[in-house]
Amino acid sequence: MVTTPEVSAVRDADRIIGLLEASELREPKLIINRIRPKMVKYGDMMDIDDIIDILAVDLLGVIPEDEMVVVSTNRGELVILEQRSRSGQSYQNIVRRIVGEDIPMMDLGRGDNLVSRLKKFVGLK
Amino acid sequence: MGEVIVVTSGKGGVGKTTTTANIGAGLASMGKRVVMIDADIGLRNLDVVLGLENRIVYDLVDVTSGQCRTRQALIKDKRLEGLYLLPAAQTKDKTAVNPEQMRDLCNELQQEFDFIVIDCPAGIEQGFRNAIAGAEKLLW
Ligand SMILES: Nc1ncnc2c1ncn2[C@@H]1O[C@H](COP(=O)(O)OP(=O)(O)OP(=O)(O)O)[C@@H](O)[C@H]1O
Ligand SMILES: [Mg+2]
Numbered sequence: 459m460v461t462t463p464e465v466s467a468v469r470d471a472d473r474i475i476g477l478l479e480a481s482e483l484r485e486p487k488l489i490i491n492r493i494r495p496k497m498v499k500y501g502d503m504m505d506i507d508d509i510i511d512i513l514a515v516d517l518l519g520v521i522p523e524d525e526m527v528v529v530s531t532n533r534g535e536l537v538i539l540e541q542r543s544r545s546g547q548s549y550q551n552i553v554r555r556i557v558g559e560d561i562p563m564m565d566l567g568r569g570d571n572l573v574s575r576l577k578k579f580v581g582l583k
Numbered sequence: 584m585g586e587v588i589v590v591t592s593g594k595g596g597v598g599k600t601t602t603t604a605n606i607g608a609g610l611a612s613m614g615k616r617v618v619m620i621d622a623d624i625g626l627r628n629l630d631v632v633l634g635l636e637n638r639i640v641y642d643l644v645d646v647t648s649g650q651c652r653t654r655q656a657l658i659k660d661k662r663l664e665g666l667y668l669l670p671a672a673q674t675k676d677k678t679a680v681n682p683e684q685m686r687d688l689c690n691e692l693q694q695e696f697d698f699i700v701i702d703c704p705a706g707i708e709q710g711f712r713n714a715i716a717g718a719e720k721l722l723w
Binding site for chain 1: 707
């Protein structure tokens with residue numbers, strides 16, 4: 459299941475997860491795409507923990523917003539084959555998780571701003 | 584037996600095709616035999632993202648309707664050994680492929696490939712039902 463960190467995309471993902479479960483396809487894995495770590499840091503974008511809380515599924519990986527995706531798509535190339543692209547690195551990690559390797563999550567898009575710390579403190583998340 | 588991975592989403596345009604192409608290529612570069620099935624008819628389709636759009640002769644509907652053998656419709660990637668694409672049906676008729684046909688196709692491909700990665704259309708129309716029909720273990 460792919461989503462972006464937007465409320466509308468997450469809400470639609472939630473509906474599809476419900477349908478998948480109704481079709482007895484359980485335990486979907488989540489990819490959060492187009493994360494902007496800076497925006498998350500300043501509380502301007504949903505944080506990955508918020509999204510996981512809402513969807514209640516396992517996270518397979520997080521892909522950052524990366525203009526290399528657009529550049530390579532236009533050239534018929536793939537970021538995963540570009541050694542130095544951040545999104546390619548994230549996809550590489552996802553692939554390694556798929557084949558069963560234990561790859562730690564990069565610390566992309568985990569909010570640590572005052573608001574989220576306060577929320578945690580008062581037990582809101 | 585190959586593993587089936589369905590790449591899906593609720594909302595459109597969130598990165599399914601990009602994800603399918605990159606995961607397919609990543610698995611192939613690890614030496615896995617991979618076939619990607621394009622179950623969507625979109626703007627930036629999998630064939631374009633892979634730079635294979637000029638190589639299409641047969642498509643998904645040709646295979647499921649018996650117009651050609653499965654092997655004939657598989658396009659070999661230009662860069663990676665063991666990576667293949669089964670391109671999207673060029674017809675706008677979303678009921679041209681049904682879930683049973685998709686299941687049979689996946690069963691057939693599972694004999695030969697380590698991974699089948701299916702790029703879904705967004706939402707819950709026929710294409711979605713087709714795509715999940717082939718899923719043994721749903722990743723997405
Ligand atoms: N991490 C990213 N950073 C920047 N741009 C991205 C990223 N991921 C995807 N994009 C861009 O977003 C657009 C939509 O991506 P893509 O075609 O993969 O989505 P999709 O879910 O397959 O869309 P559709 O529902 O129409 O089939 C493309 O132009 C792609 O290049
Ligand atoms: Mg697409």
